[in-house]
Amino acid sequence: MKISEVAEILNAVVLTGGDKLDYDIESACGSDMMSDVLAYVKDQGVLLTGLMNVQVIRTLLMMDMNCVVFVRGKIPAEGIVEFAEENGVVVLQTKLPMFEACGRLYAAGLGHACEEMAVADEQ
Amino acid sequence: MNSEALHYHFDVDGASFANAGRASVETKKLLRQIGVSPDVIRRISVAMYEGEINMVIHAHGGDADVYITEDTILITLKDVGPGIRNVEDAMKEGFSTAPENIRALGFGAGMGLPNMKRYSDDMHIDTKVGVGTSIELWYHLK
Numbered sequence: 001m002k003i004s005e006v007a008e009i010l011n012a013v014v015l016t017g018g019d020k021l022d023y024d025i026e027s028a029c030g031s032d033m034m035s036d037v038l039a040y041v042k043d044q045g046v047l048l049t050g051l052m053n054v055q056v057i058r059t060l061l062m063m064d065m066n067c068v069v070f071v072r073g074k075i076p077a078e079g080i081v082e083f084a085e086e087n088g089v090v091v092l093q094t095k096l097p098m099f100e101a102c103g104r105l106y107a108a109g110l111g112h113a114c115e116e117m118a119v120a121d122e123q
Numbered sequence: 124m125n126s127e128a129l130h131y132h133f134d135v136d137g138a139s140f141a142n143a144g145r146a147s148v149e150t151k152k153l154l155r156q157i158g159v160s161p162d163v164i165r166r167i168s169v170a171m172y173e174g175e176i177n178m179v180i181h182a183h184g185g186d187a188d189v190y191i192t193e194d195t196i197l198i199t200l201k202d203v204g205p206g207i208r209n210v211e212d213a214m215k216e217g218f219s220t221a222p223e224n225i226r227a228l229g230f231g232a233g234m235g236l237p238n239m240k241r242y243s244d245d246m247h248i249d250t251k252v253g254v255g256t257s258i259e260l261w262y263h264l265k
């Protein structure tokens with residue numbers, strides 16, 4: 001799915017990275033805990049989050065992810081969008097809450113970027 | 124590490140959460156320039172980033188060093204923070220002493236140390252309560 005379709009499905013505003021909307025996204029992950037993202041996310045995912053700090057962008061950079069969606073219409077603090085722009089990360093903002101944003105993308109066929117929490121680990 | 128190692132040093136600022144992760148972002152760029160394989164870069168990035176964030180949120184900052192030779196990359200993270208009381212517990216997924224204000228910043232899931240282990244070839248933790256913590260992350264390239 002292209003980032004432009006993600007934006008359309010979520011009625012999202014593009015805060016930066018408008019030149020990269022034809023990039024392909026294969027999967028998505030919704031989380032406000034960055035270490036969970038770092039533990040489980042696979043390639044080419046988009047991150048949906050309600051967290052609004054620059055570590056969100058650094059986390060994406062560490063994971064080679066190139067798109068973040070800020071949910072619930074929150075406005076990222078100053079500097080975050082600029083930092084994303086400098087580093088080639090697309091930033092989308094949607095008014096939808098996390099659950100609905102994830103649900104819409106899932107229903108539209110986007111796979112999950114987070115590995116299933118291996119129950120086997122517990123054994 | 125022998126004298127032919129490339130060495131990069133970063134001061135990890137413990138006073139500013141906004142800067143947390145900078146050293147790891149810089150290191151990632153350096154490794155790309157050197158031509159380290161993307162897989163290895165990803166593993167190093169994630170592990171170092173977790174370690175760097177830990178130094179900021181748990182230990183008032185410290186020193187991050189990257190040593191690169193032809194066949195090995197070593198990342199060391201050293202702080203003079205409070206130390207880790209029980210390493211075995213700290214290594215468990217979900218174990219965290221992070222307070223609510225840290226959780227509000229997106230950290231404190233108790234996944235950092237397990238991630239560092241998962242994303243390194245060898246990891247050594249040397250820690251003493253009241254003295255500090257030193258962590259080595261080793262990558263064998265061949």
Ligand SMILES: Nc1ncnc2c1ncn2[C@@H]1O[C@H](COP(=O)(O)OP(=O)(O)OP(=O)(O)O)[C@@H](O)[C@H]1O
Pocket residue numbers: 035036173177178181182202204205206207213214218219220221229230231232233234235236237256
């Ligand atoms: N450098 C350090 N100095 C002192 N204590 C540490 C240090 N690193 C980790 N710890 C302790 O070990 C615990 C587990 O660390 P870990 O990185 O796994 O989780 P976390 O930092 O609490 O949460 P997360 O990494 O998921 O954001 C911490 O909560 C803290 O008590």
Ligand SMILES: [Mg+2]
Pocket residue numbers: 035173176177230231234235236
């Ligand atoms: Mg941690």
